[in-house]
Amino acid sequence: MAGQHTLAETERQVSERLAHMNLDFQAMAVTSNLFRAASAVRNHLERTVLSASGLSWTAFVVLWVTWIWEPIETRQIADEGGFSKATLTGVLNTLEGRGFLTREKSKDDGRLVLVSLTAKGRKLMDGLFPEFNKQEQKISSVVAEKNQTLFADMLRAVTAFTEAQ
Amino acid sequence: MAGQHTLAETERQVSERLAHMNLDFQAMAVTSNLFRAASAVRNHLERTVLSASGLSWTAFVVLWVTWIWEPIETRQIADEGGFSKATLTGVLNTLEGRGFLTREKSKDDGRLVLVSLTAKGRKLMDGLFPEFNKQEQKISSVVAEKNQTLFADMLRAVTAFTEAQ
DNA sequence: TCGAGATTGTTCGGATGCGAATAATCTCAG
DNA sequence: CTGAGATTATTCGCATCCGAACAATCTCGA
Numbered sequence: 001m002a003g004q005h006t007l008a009e010t011e012r013q014v015s016e017r018l019a020h021m022n023l024d025f026q027a028m029a030v031t032s033n034l035f036r037a038a039s040a041v042r043n044h045l046e047r048t049v050l051s052a053s054g055l056s057w058t059a060f061v062v063l064w065v066t067w068i069w070e071p072i073e074t075r076q077i078a079d080e081g082g083f084s085k086a087t088l089t090g091v092l093n094t095l096e097g098r099g100f101l102t103r104e105k106s107k108d109d110g111r112l113v114l115v116s117l118t119a120k121g122r123k124l125m126d127g128l129f130p131e132f133n134k135q136e137q138k139i140s141s142v143v144a145e146k147n148q149t150l151f152a153d154m155l156r157a158v159t160a161f162t163e164a165q
Numbered sequence: 166m167a168g169q170h171t172l173a174e175t176e177r178q179v180s181e182r183l184a185h186m187n188l189d190f191q192a193m194a195v196t197s198n199l200f201r202a203a204s205a206v207r208n209h210l211e212r213t214v215l216s217a218s219g220l221s222w223t224a225f226v227v228l229w230v231t232w233i234w235e236p237i238e239t240r241q242i243a244d245e246g247g248f249s250k251a252t253l254t255g256v257l258n259t260l261e262g263r264g265f266l267t268r269e270k271s272k273d274d275g276r277l278v279l280v281s282l283t284a285k286g287r288k289l290m291d292g293l294f295p296e297f298n299k300q301e302q303k304i305s306s307v308v309a310e311k312n313q314t315l316f317a318d319m320l321r322a323v324t325a326f327t328e329a330q
Numbered sequence: 331t332c333g334a335g336a337t338t339g340t341t342c343g344g345a346t347g348c349g350a351a352t353a354a355t356c357t358c359a360g
Numbered sequence: 361c362t363g364a365g366a367t368t369a370t371t372c373g374c375a376t377c378c379g380a381a382c383a384a385t386c387t388c389g390a
Contacts, residue, residue: 038203
């Protein structure tokens with residue numbers, strides 16, 4: 001990112017190339033900036049916070065969701081994190097191998113697997129998340145305090161609508 | 166997504182579990198909803214628009230950036246798309262193999278590679294992008310018209326600040 | 331009771347995705 | 361002119377990532 005072209009230059013070039021197509025450029029700007037922002041923030045947090053612990057973004061999300069909800073069913077981790085069950089299986093293998101969490105068959109329903117953090121995993125999150133949140137705070141501060149709630153609300157609305165489709 | 170818990174339930178559980186940690190919950194809500202939104206929109210667009218053409222999200226981004234700027238240097242594609250050069254090499258191999266674009270060594274600088282769409286690739290984007298934009302429009306419509314510019318501006322600010330870090 | 335259909339986690343094959351190392355090429359001080 | 365350093369795309373190894381197929385398990389009407 002932060003490429004040769006500024007965001008403004010890119011948007012100008014886009015409207016120039018696609019002027020004849022009768023498109024909704026405002027909608028294009030919304031989604032395109034949504035992805036740029038998510039991608040930039042993700043890369044930043046991976047570099048500044050997660051890489052020191054050798055965690056990928058997805059691995060961190062899995063740990064975080066488990067931290068909040070443990071014991072948690074795997075299908076719920078995938079739901080909360082927004083990735084597929086197949087992906088989750090692989091990440092759980094990695095994290096279980098590193099000793100951060102454990103899998104356990106549910107007694108009530110033989111199809112389900114319950115995930116919990118180990119003491120090591122809990123210690124990792126206790127140390128990592130405050131640092132993670134400090135970066136979140138810095139990033140969010142570019143949006144004026146009074147607009148942050150509106151910002152989060154709009155993002156929530158986009159999520160809710162899209163998932164309902 | 167659209168899991169067992171609503172967004173509100175999740176945020177309540179988070180503040181309950183982490184109440185003792187003195188965190189910035191508003192900042193947490195901003196970034197967490199940023200990723201949920203980006204992920205939901207990406208999954209939705211992949212399913213409704215891209216899967217019919219057998220395109221991954223990243224492959225589509227590569228084609229789109231090339232469509233706008235061709236002929237374009239590979240390093241710029243990676244910049245605009247927000248992924249690494251190593252990733253780009255693989256995706257370019259895939260797309261070149263399917264006949265959507267071509268690579269060509271720069272005459273001015275032997276290190277650079279220029280990418281252009283083939284007629285087949287251009288035809289694909291001519292057909293695909295209007296449909297893609299229609300979905301973008303539907304998604305953006307959940308944000309009130311008068312707020313869309315503010316929304317895009319806030320996303321731009323987040324991107325700019327984060328990349329500058 | 332029982333079996334067809336639904337649900338779940340895993341496996342499989344193939345396509346991203348990245349950091350580090352590498353070879354080719356360019357730049358520019360001396 | 362020249363060679364040390366910078367820049368670029370690729371390669372390599374490994375960890376995601378996904379859809380589809382699969383086996384195990386559960387549900388629930390007949």
